[in-house]
Amino acid sequence: MHSTASDGRLSPEEVIVLAHEKGLELVALTDHDTTSGLDEAKKAAFSLGIQFVLGCEVSSKALGTEVHLLAYGFEKENAGLNSFLLTQQERRNDRAAEFVFRLKKTGDLPAHSSLPPPEVGRSIARPHIAKLLMEAGTVSEFSEAFQRFLTPGCKHFVPKPLPDGRDVVDVVHAAGGVVVLAHPGHQMPHRVVLQLIEAGLDGIEVVHPSHDEGLEIYYRDLAFQHSKLVTGGSDFHGQPKHGGMTLGDYWIKPGPEILNMALKSTP
Ligand code: AMP
Numbered sequence: 611m612h613s614t615a616s617d618g619r620l621s622p623e624e625v626i627v628l629a630h631e632k633g634l635e636l637v638a639l640t641d642h643d644t645t646s647g648l649d650e651a652k653k654a655a656f657s658l659g660i661q662f663v664l665g666c667e668v669s670s671k672a673l674g675t676e677v678h679l680l681a682y683g684f685e686k687e688n689a690g691l692n693s694f695l696l697t698q699q700e701r702r703n704d705r706a707a708e709f710v711f712r713l714k715k716t717g718d719l720p721a722h723s724s725l726p727p728p729e730v731g732r733s734i735a736r737p738h739i740a741k742l743l744m745e746a747g748t749v750s751e752f753s754e755a756f757q758r759f760l761t762p763g764c765k766h767f768v769p770k771p772l773p774d775g776r777d778v779v780d781v782v783h784a785a786g787g788v789v790v791l792a793h794p795g796h797q798m799p800h801r802v803v804l805q806l807i808e809a810g811l812d813g814i815e816v817v818h819p820s821h822d823e824g825l826e827i828y829y830r831d832l833a834f835q836h837s838k839l840v841t842g843g844s845d846f847h848g849q850p851k852h853g854g855m856t857l858g859d860y861w862i863k864p865g866p867e868i869l870n871m872a873l874k875s876t877p
């Protein structure tokens with residue numbers, strides 16, 4: 611699940627309260643390239659009696675393809691992990707500033723338009739820019755902002771500088787966590803999945819709103835063949851579009867490894 615620590619619409623606490631209302635019993639907050647929402651979410655989870663796993667969705671690339679890697683159950687204060695994530699956040703700030711600069715130049719954003727001021731631990735992502743385009747009246751919907759300005763191939767698109775996925779695996783392992791390939795059904799070439807498995811990937815996200823039954827079976831089998839963890843979730847962002855209000859609709863019965871990670875998070 612995602613919160614305002616990155617591109618979600620609800621605060622970490624609000625996400626957990628909603629997860630509780632939806633009847634979830636074990637959850638993870640996995641904001642993009644940041645762990646800054648975890649303390650608040652964890653506190654809320656424990657006060658409501660939900661098991662909580664520390665998480666973070668790290669953007670990376672493998673064989674030229676953008677790959678999102680879910681880190682779970684790591685030591686939150688690990689210096690290597692934190693310095694890695696700080697670099698990711700700085701890259702995101704620079705990229706977003708470049709997007710805004712280009713969109714102002716073309717007149718698609720007004721001169722007074724500005725992103726929220728950079729804040730340590732908060733990850734800026736494309737939805738923040740979509741919001742500016744909506745506020746400016748340039749687009750009427752998030753999906754239109756993505757279609758016209760924020761998708762690779764758009765004239766003023768700024769690519770996201772990405773670290774190698776194999777390095778993410780190493781950094782997360784050094785922080786005591788596990789690494790799960792997020793939503794592989796997003797047109798991920800098989801050779802990318804194989805390279806990551808070779809690099810020490812621990813699991814595959816099998817259940818996801820973008821996976822139909824066929825993909826779920828395919829990735830469950832692949833995880834089984836390679837003795838990898840199976841995870842699943844809603845990828846909830848709190849947006850009615852893109853992912854939708856999916857909280858509570860996508861879940862798995864957690865295996866012992868996941869239950870163990872949740873226990874590690876006990877305050
Ligand atoms: P970024 O990390 O800056 O590349 O932004 C990625 C985020 O953009 C994803 O987590 C989604 O929340 C959002 N996103 C990607 N594609 C779309 C889309 N077509 N419509 C709405 N949101 C999108």
Ligand code: ZN
Pocket residue numbers: 667678792793
């Ligand atoms: Zn993702």
